[in-house]
Every structure is written in C-alpha cells, then in structure tokens.
Amino acid sequence: MRVIVLHQYYKMPEEGRGIRSWYLCRALKDAGHEVEVVTAWNKKEKKTTSTNGYPVHYLPIHYSNELAVSSRVWSFLRFSLSAFKKVNSLQKPDFLYAISTPLSVGMLAKLMHWTKGIPYFFEVGDLWPDVPAQMGYLRNPLLIRILKSLELSIYQSAKGIVAMSPAMLDYFNDMGYGKKTICVTNFSDLSLTNALSHEREQTDRFTVAYVGTLGKANHLSYLIDLAEEAQKRNLKNFQCIIMGEGAEEPLLKKMIVDRGLFNVSLFPHSSKKAAIGVLKSASMAYLSFGPYDKLWTGSPNKYFDALAIGKPILCNFGGWIGDEITDKKCGVVYSPFDPQSFFDVNWASLQADDTLKKMGENAQELAQKSYALDKQIPKWLTFLSR
Secondary structure (H helix, E strand, O other): OEEEEEOOOOOOHHHOOOOHHHHHHHHHHHOOOEEEEEEEEOOOOOEEEEEOOEEEEEEEOOOOOOOOHHHHHHHHHHHHHHHHHHHHHOOOOOEEEEEOOOHHHHHHHHHHHHHHOOOEEEEEOOOOOHHHHHOOOOOOHHHHHHHHHHHHHHHHHOOEEEEOOHHHHHHHHHHOOHHHEEEOOOOEOOHHHHHOOOOOOOOOOEEEEEEOOOOOOOOOHHHHHHHHHHHHOOOOOEEEEEEOOOOOHHHHHHHHHHOOOOOEEEEOOOOHHHHHHHHHHOOEEEEOOOOOOOHHHOOOHHHHHHHHOOOOEEEOOOHHHHHHHHHHOOEEEOOOOOHHHHHHHHHHHHOOHHHHHHHHHHHHHHHHHHHEHHHHHHHHHHHHOO
C-alpha cells in the first residue's frame, strides 16, 4: 500500500518530544508499505529529507506552545492549506493517515477525501474541540457548535478511527463509531531500557522529574507547590527537576524565585535520549495535567516512557491513567490541591527502597504486557488493512 501520513508535529528521536508518528512510519515501512510524511517545521524554507527510507516533506509553518491562541489557529490553518497543495503534488496514495491534534488535520483529510476520493484514517490524540473549549481557548458557543459538527463529520467520513486511550475508545463507542474504531495508545519502547540501564544511581536524594511541555495544560505550578511544601517541612533530600520548554516557563521561573525555592531545577528541552536519562536518574516520574478532565482522556507519551524504564510514577490527575496507576500499583496518585496530604500519607512509605523498587517492577511489567511496540504495532497494522 501507499500511505501519506499527515502530522503537523512529526519528530525524530534526536529532536525530542513525542515520536509516535516516527514509530508508526517506521512500522509501515518495515511492513513493506510505501510511506511519505507531510509535516511542518519552524524554518523559512521547504525541505524534503529521507528518514528510515521514506521521504518527509517539511513545510515552513511556525508553531510553538508560546504562541497566542489566534496565532496557533493561523498556524493550524496554514498547515492545512499548504499540506493540501503538497499532497496534491504527490502520487495519489491508497489512503491518508491523519494525526490530530489539531482538528484541522482531520478537516484536511476530509477535504482530500471529498475532492480526490482518497480514503483516510483519523488518529485522535485529544478530543477537539472539547479540550480547548474546557480550557477556555474557545468561548463562542456558535463557534464551538460549528467545530463540533466538523468533528463529527470527520469521524463519519473516516475509513477508520484510531483512539489513543481506552477512555477515547469509550467515547467513540458511545457515539456509535465502535465498529470502525481501535484503541492504540502511545508506546512503551522497551529498547530504552536496554540502551540505558534503569538502575538508579544510589543517592540520598528523592527526586521527582518532569520531562515535557511546559504549557497551560500541564499546570506545573502543582509541582512547584509540592516542592514548596517539602521545603516548608525542611525535607532536604526532596528535589524536583523540570525539563522542557513552553509558554509557562517564565511563570515557573518567577514562582521559584518568588517562593525562594532551592529544591527545583529547570533544564532546557533536549533530545529523547537526554530526557530518558533524566527520568532514569529520578526516584519518580511526574505526570501533570491541569483541572481539565477532557485532557485526562489522553495518552501522554511521558507515561509510557516511564513505564518502559520501570520508573515509579507520581500523578496529579484522575481519569484512566490515574485509575491504572492505582490499580497496577506502579506509582502514586495525589490531589494537587492538597500537597500536604502527599507528604502526610505517602512520604514515609516512599522512603523505603522496597516501595520504589516494587512500583518500578510493576511499571515495567505493565509496559511489557500492554504497551510494548510488539503488542501495539501488529494490531494497528491489521486495522489499517481492513
């Protein structure tokens, strides 16, 4: 088969961030399919490179987490328009594989289907427009209704829908799309464990590490609150590491200074290897979302990376991931509105080496049984051949 993958945020391992689409394209190529990628980057010229034996077409569309809402929307629309032209210039594929977010990528796939008769699969990473509406980015009721109608039309026209979490699968089942929907979460790449030993360096410090985007959705002020509570309690062995970039970075720096915190370290965004190194050296990996339950239906790649390297997880939200962490005993879920309770309830037990060791073993067992590449990729490839 010939497949064109549409993903505005396609990344390779050396670039860091989520590399799910890199795994998917590699799997398609390894299975004998012809693959091309249409994506965007923050440079001023177009470029086509070969990655793993398939071409990646980069379009000059600037995007960053620091952009204002209107600028983000303009970036999404520009990518869709430019990608439409690019796809039309390429050999016609057997199908398109459109990866959201944003929703506009789905609109692009639907437009190609309508004008060229090209079938498409739509992968849903976040529920749009529900997420931006809940976060306050969308306020106009009419606009929300229009976008909701567009969302439904994209689902209706898709040949298949890939839901990236069990919660999303439930959402599509409730909407009546269950027969053409499959759940394929993000992946736990167990080769990360082989490449980097997951034995933590022996130290008296208890380190909580967050690696990822520093945006409004991630609400990392919760981790700052936790660090402040530890400092108030004079817990000198407690420290936090935050690694990444995003719109909230200046706010986080100001909070650290204003609160006089000496137990929080900020590091810039780096490669996947560096990010895994930070997680590997920590006592626990931190998962963070703001008080937006629509976001909790997602599939954050940092969760699956932590599982892959056998790292206990500290999570500040509920939803399917919070439930799974509790059920599988691979970490701790706490209320970010009550950082005192984390220390009152969990601190003493977490000091015991056996506690973290057992949580880490449970995390890696979950990765191996449910989220490893050899568990997820084959069912995904089978679904695409329907």
